[in-house]
Amino acid sequence: MNSLREHCLGKAGACTQDVLVVGGGINGAVSAAALAAGGAKITLIDKGDFASCTSQESSNLAWGGIKYLESYEFGLVWKLCRSRNRLMKAYPEQVREIRFYTSIAKGFRKPRLLIYLGAVLYWFMGRCRTRPPRLLSRNAIRREAPMVNADHLAGGIEYSDCHFVNNDAHFTFGFIRRMLEKGGAAINYAELIAAEHRDGIWHCTLRDHAAGVSFNLQSRIIINAAGPYVDRINTLLGSEGPFRHLFSKGAHIIVPRITETGHVLTFFASDGRLFFMIPMGRRTCIGTTDTRVDHETAEPTTDDVQFLLDNANALLRRETPLTKNDVIATRCGVRPLVVRKEHTEGKADWTALSRKHELDVHTDLKTISIYGGKLTDCLNVGDEIADLAESFGIPIDRSKVWFGESGESTIPDDLDEIARMEPSEIRRIVDEAMVVHLDDFLRRRTRLELTTGRNALRTHPGLIAVAQIIFGTEADTELDRYFEKRR
Template sequence: MSELRTQCIEHAKRDIQDCLVIGAGINGAVAAAALAGKGAKVTVIDKADFASFTSQESSNLAWGGIKYLENYEFPLVWGLCKSRNQLMDAYPGQVREIRFFTSIAKGFRKPRVLIYLGALLYWFMGRCRTRPPRLLSVARIRKEAPRVNTAPLAGGLEYSDCYFVENDTRFAFSFIRKVLQKGCNAINYMELVSGEWKNGHWECALRDPISGEAFSLRAKTLVNAAGPYTDRINAMLRIDSPFKHIFSKGAHIIVRQITKTNHVLTFFASDGRLFFMIPMGNRTCIGTTDTRVDNEVAEPSNDDVEFLLQNANTLLKLDQPLTKNDVIAQRCGVRPLVVKKEANVGNSEWTALSRKHEIDVHPERHLCSIYGGKLTDCINVGEEVTEIIESFGVHMFQSLESWYGEPSIQKRNRFESECRKHQLDGEQIDRLWRRYGKEAFQCLEKIRFSPALAEKTMGGLLRAELHLMAEREMVVCLDDLLRRRTRLALTEHRASLRCDPGLAEAAKILFGKNAEAEIERYFGQPLRS
């Protein structure tokens, strides 16, 4: 078991916290990082792993919401574009511009030139930070995107937005790392059992499903950032909110690399919605669906997979049609969409709902709840939460160092210089800096004392990375490693992972004497020597 996790539990039990944040997806992670960065004593918990629910099922895009222009939500798009630009500035290694290659079919509901003018407006609303859009003829699409089936097309356009170079979960974990670096507590696999506002603070009962231990935690304030479970937590705490969530299921499939061009291929699917084919290293992520569901937990159905495959085969010119056998992995989650509590949203209305966020504030009980939201707008969520918690009487201070963002370019240059001494190549340098920030220096320290730790193991990871994860990232099970600390479970066939010669060593570093048992639990069969 992670020594760091044990320390966080002990610290959380011992001291009354300025704030307890429930939920460690992107909303909870940024709320906790913002509070910790401004001097508050914070504990953030999640009943599963960090960013293991909605925050691990996104399309990996940081975008300004171009589709909301169709519903004339100009203030929302203006704000999201500003937030996207902020992420580009603060995270140059993790959030980068990418071109979207959009095809428009003959007879589409909007003229091609009007869509281009919308993209031009979008570029201006984005403060012209990206490359400008281009109107594309069918001939140009044939030349620049030969995999696209141009037979039904009137033309297309090209515009820019951003994507996460690693993945959504790795980005969310960077905020958990900020919490820990400030001496605060982040605890995965910790469930809130009950909470009571009593004598001016919250008395919370927590349960550790790993050890079975139950204990109490006291906090002056509470932030409900439980994502799709926000309503359930509020019901437990007897909080009456003016908002509620409705759920939209989004499914993606990952297949072999469809095209080597670094574009997001964008279409309008058979049901009229935007449909993406997103580069993911040597793979392609295809999605997404948009299905209304009633429950927080969603799985991709056979119909979802068939819809994605059928549209991909129709929209592309492939040597062989994609089949279920080509699906390497699936990802599926619910989008929690915020509406007024009394709203009765019809089936024709809910698809037009945006991913805006609302924060419900209860000053009399020192509690706020975050509803809705998306990755792109996360910094604003963190800033808003700190203002609210400060209004409850928690003392804050303005740090000279920002609570978000990558370390300075000077530190990045020093890191690169040190890496060259250990013969690390450019790809390894970029990856280490993206994933670990200034903690990447700890990888170099390990390599300096033991050069063998610079050797590659499972999935191309350096041994030093695995040791750093074991010490600093609270990897409790193989799913944490393969699905969230890396994206190997998305890009590699399960059978390939099972046969990877570095699997046993990686499990030994992370789980010690429990390594074989964890491999058997994850793959359902013992490791054969």
């Protein structure tokens, strides 16, 4: 059993918390980090692992939303650019500028020059903090990006945005680590299953899925940061408000590295939407799809994978086309998109629904729900939550810095390297990283699941050795459970 998790369980139950944060995705993690740094007594729970839902399935881009210029959402782009710049400044190692190489087909709905002017406007809206955009001729694309099939192109543009170098889930866990350092308690595999508001206090029942037992926790405030499950939690709390979530499924595939240039290759897919090929170490991540779904969870279908492969093949110049045999792993999640309750049944162009966030506040029940949003906007969410907690009478010391790079160690993305470490060192890092199951380690604290094929992982002697150190006599059960799930 993870001793840090045990410690947090004891701490959470010991006294009434100022704040219970439900959900350990990016929105819950920033809320918890901002409040813990300010001195609040806080517990964060997640029914799965931290960042095991939407915050592990994104495109890993910290971006100002260039595509929203087409729908004239200038205010949103202005704000997102500012959020991106804040992240870039605070996380120079983890949020880095990356060049986007965008191809524009002949006869595309907007002329190439207009798109270039849009990119220049975008650069200005980003306060010129990145390298300026370039207009690309077809010959320039042929010369500089020979892997792109330029035959049907009018040309293209090159511009900058940012990406999360170590992945979204890893970035999210950084905030959890920070809130732990500031005295907060974080418990993964703990689900809120019931709650009652009595005499100004929330009396909550939680299910500890790791131990198979239930326990109680009391808190003054509840922050509902349950991502796609926000509406469900509000039903459970009796705190429904004016907003609801609609869900858009987005799938990515990961294939062997397509380009050596380090650029993100950007195209307009057959459905007219922006489509990315994003470097991921030795791999390339291709995505994404955008289909409306009715449920909080989603799996990539054969059609999703085929759509991504077909579009990639149409846009690349390759000797042999990519096939499903090249797919090393998939990522798939639902974007929780905020709408007003009365618009849930509407026939609006829902793919154009805004990606902004909304906070729904119930002063009588002392609940705050975080709807919608993007990873890029996370620092603003943390600040806004701290403001609201103060307005609920929780003293928050706003002079304390709650985000920024702190040089924390990361688990290497290399099983051989991990297996060469001292067993006590491996135990220490997985304990500090609150690893409960093998997928926490392989998918979220490292990227091994995304970059290593299932069969290569299964037979890797390093994995068996590491599993024995982490899980002891339970290693075989854990390995079987993991590979059964990944089948």
